[in-house]
Structure formats: C-alpha cells, structure tokens
Amino acid sequence: MGRVVPMHTVPRLSLANGVKMEQLGYGVYKVPPAETAGLVTLAIESGYRSIDTAALYANESGVGEAVRNAVAGDGLSREDLFITSKVWNDHHGYDQTLRAFDTSMSELGLEYIDLMLIHWPCPAKDLFVETYRALEAIYHEGRVRAIGVSNFEPEHLEKLLAETDVPPAVNQVELHPLNQQTRLQDFHAKHGIRTEAWSPLGRGSLLQEPVFLELAKEYGKSAAQVILRWHVQMGNIVIPKASSAGRIRENINVFDFILDDAAIERIAALERGKRYGSHPNEVN
Ligand SMILES: NC(=O)c1ccc[n+]([C@@H]2O[C@H](COP(=O)([O-])OP(=O)(O)OC[C@H]3O[C@@H](n4cnc5c(N)ncnc54)[C@H](OP(=O)(O)O)[C@@H]3O)[C@@H](O)[C@H]2O)c1
Numbered sequence: 001m002g003r004v005v006p007m008h009t010v011p012r013l014s015l016a017n018g019v020k021m022e023q024l025g026y027g028v029y030k031v032p033p034a035e036t037a038g039l040v041t042l043a044i045e046s047g048y049r050s051i052d053t054a055a056l057y058a059n060e061s062g063v064g065e066a067v068r069n070a071v072a073g074d075g076l077s078r079e080d081l082f083i084t085s086k087v088w089n090d091h092h093g094y095d096q097t098l099r100a101f102d103t104s105m106s107e108l109g110l111e112y113i114d115l116m117l118i119h120w121p122c123p124a125k126d127l128f129v130e131t132y133r134a135l136e137a138i139y140h141e142g143r144v145r146a147i148g149v150s151n152f153e154p155e156h157l158e159k160l161l162a163e164t165d166v167p168p169a170v171n172q173v174e175l176h177p178l179n180q181q182t183r184l185q186d187f188h189a190k191h192g193i194r195t196e197a198w199s200p201l202g203r204g205s206l207l208q209e210p211v212f213l214e215l216a217k218e219y220g221k222s223a224a225q226v227i228l229r230w231h232v233q234m235g236n237i238v239i240p241k242a243s244s245a246g247r248i249r250e251n252i253n254v255f256d257f258i259l260d261d262a263a264i265e266r267i268a269a270l271e272r273g274k275r276y277g278s279h280p281n282e283v284n
Pocket of ligand 1: 030053197201203247
C-alpha cells in the first residue's frame with residue numbers, strides 16, 4: 001500500500017442512527033473480481049473511504065482484501081473505512097437473508113459491515129419485510145452499523161416503515177441529471193432517509209451531454225466532475241465507478257468548486273425520467 005491520502009475533503013453525512021457516511025464513495029459494480037483489490041486499494045490511496053459492493057458483484061472478497069491491507073498498512077484503521085454490501089434477490093426471506101449476510105461477511109473477511117442494503121424490493125416475491133426483519137436482527141446484534149434499502153419506490157418504503165422498527169438509513173436508487181427522482185427525494189426528506197445515487201454518471205453516457213461539456217469548460221473541470229459536484233450540492237450520497245487511476249482520482253476531486261444557481265437550473269432542466277437500469281417493479 002502506498003501513501004494514504006488524509007481524508008479531509010469528502011464530507012461525512014449523518015445517517016438517521018447517527019452513524020457517519022462519506023458523501024462520495026467508490027462503486028465496484030462490474031469491476032472484475034481479479035482487479036477489485038487493486039482498484040479499491042488505488043481508490044483508498046486516492047482518498048476514498050467508502051466502498052459500495054454487493055453479493056451480486058462477486059467481488060466482495062477483493063474489497064475485503066483491500067480493506068484488510070489498508071488497515072494492516074500505514075495510517076488507517078477499520079473505523080476510517082465504510083463498507084456497503086447488499087442482499088441479492090435470490091436471498092429474500094428471513095433465514096435466507098441471515099445466511100446471505102454470513103456469506104457476505106465471510107467473503108469480505110471483516111468483523112462487521114457498515115451498511116447492508118436489500119438490493120431490490122422484488123415486489124412480486126413480497127418478502128422484503130421479512131428480509132428487512134433479518135437485517136434488523138443483525139443490526140441489533142451489532143454486526144452491521146446501519147441498514148437500508150436499494151431501488152425502493154415510495155409504496156415499498158411506506159410498507160416497510162409501517163411494518164418494521166428500524167427506519168432505513170439509506171435508499172440507493174438510480175439517480176442522475178436525466179432522472180432526478182424528486183418524488184422519492186421528497187419522501188426521503190420527510191422520513192429522514194438518505195438518498196444514495198447509483199449510476200450517478202448515467203453509466204458514463206451523460207459525459208457527452210452538451211450542457212456538461214459547456215459547464216466543464218466554464219468551471220475548468222471535466223464533465224464527470226461537474227455531474228458529481230451537482231450530486232454533492234443536491235445532498236446525494238454518490239458512488240461513481242471508474243477503472244483507471246486517472247478517472248478514480250478525477251471523480252473524488254470535486255470539493256474545490258461550487259456550481260452557481262444558473263448552472264444548477266440548467267441541470268434541473270435536463271430531467272426526463274430516463275432510466276439506464278430497470279424499473280424496480282420489473283425486477284424479481
Ligand atoms: N443498487 C443498485 O441496483 C445499483 C445498480 C447499478 C450500480 N450500483 C452502484 O453504483 C455504482 C456506480 O454506478 P455505475 O457503475 O452503474 O455507473 P456510473 O458510475 O454512472 O458510470 C460508470 C461508467 O462511467 C465511466 N466513468 C467513470 N468516471 C469517469 C470519468 N471521470 N471520465 C470518463 N468516464 C468515466 C466508467 O468508465 P471506466 O470504468 O472505464 O473507468 C464507467 O463506464 C456501481 O459501481 C455500484 O456500486 C448500484
């Protein structure tokens with residue numbers, strides 16, 4: 001492990017239970033398992049402290065390896081890092097979720113996970129309440145510091161809030177300038193749920209959008225940095241994925257400029273409900 005960049009630029013947000021989470025992290029969807037430890041190490045060296053993985057990504061073990069190496073090396077403790085994983089759709093149900101959590105723990109090789117999410121609500125299965133109750137049990141045992149959900153629509157959250165005890169700390173959803181999720185954001189704000197944006201760069205396809213190329217020129221930043229800065233100013237937690245050292249470093253370097261109101265208005269006008277991924281009601 002090389003030099004560890006001190007963690008002073010990325011704001012840490014309080015989740016509903018008081019646990020702090022970095023506002024910008026590194027997402028590892030589609031990072032090949034064999035490359036994961038190396039890229040996560042690079043991300044940590046570049047200043048990232050929060051890493052987003054999932055059982056589905058089949059790279060939890062690489063994430064855990066990088067975390068253990070960072071902690072064994074210079075200057076970081078386990079508490080400095082924030083690891084998110086997710087229960088996959090095939091493991092909905094109380095007992096299945098307990099087992100899935102154990103599997104994630106053993107893949108990661110860590111003593112606790114910071115945040116565990118239900119990956120998709122899978123409404124046709126109608127098991128997300130039982131799934132969440134298992135996460136609550138794990139939370140009460142202290143093996144996870146916070147629990148939450150992903151891809152939940154307001155109706156799924158309503159049911160969860162009515163039938164369970166620990167409010168979800170986070171809802172991780174597809175969110176970018178072409179799909180700003182304002183209805184969901186309003187719901188989250190009312191219930192103290194943090195909004196976390198997946199595919200924050202629209203899987204990279206937003207980077208050629210003329211508005212971002214123009215703003216990039218105006219601010220002397222890249223289009224990716226303008227989009228990530230927009231997320232930060234919107235209050236989103238954001239987890240861009242990148243697979244080169246240059247892009248990994250570029251994406252965290254968004255805390256030294258501020259988009260003005262005119263820029264924010266131009267980006268607000270891009271809303272068109274566009275999804276690059278599936279609608280939550282279609283996934284089971
Ligand atoms: N909960 C869910 O259901 C869910 C679903 C999807 C994703 N996620 C999470 O969200 C994370 C991010 O989403 P995502 O991976 O779908 O999409 P994304 O972060 O919006 O975009 C990633 C793409 O943009 C490119 N890119 C990144 N930074 C760049 C830069 N500075 N300049 C040029 N290109 C750049 C990457 O290229 P290279 O890789 O070639 O560098 C990659 O192709 C995932 O890794 C995962 O952790 C969660």
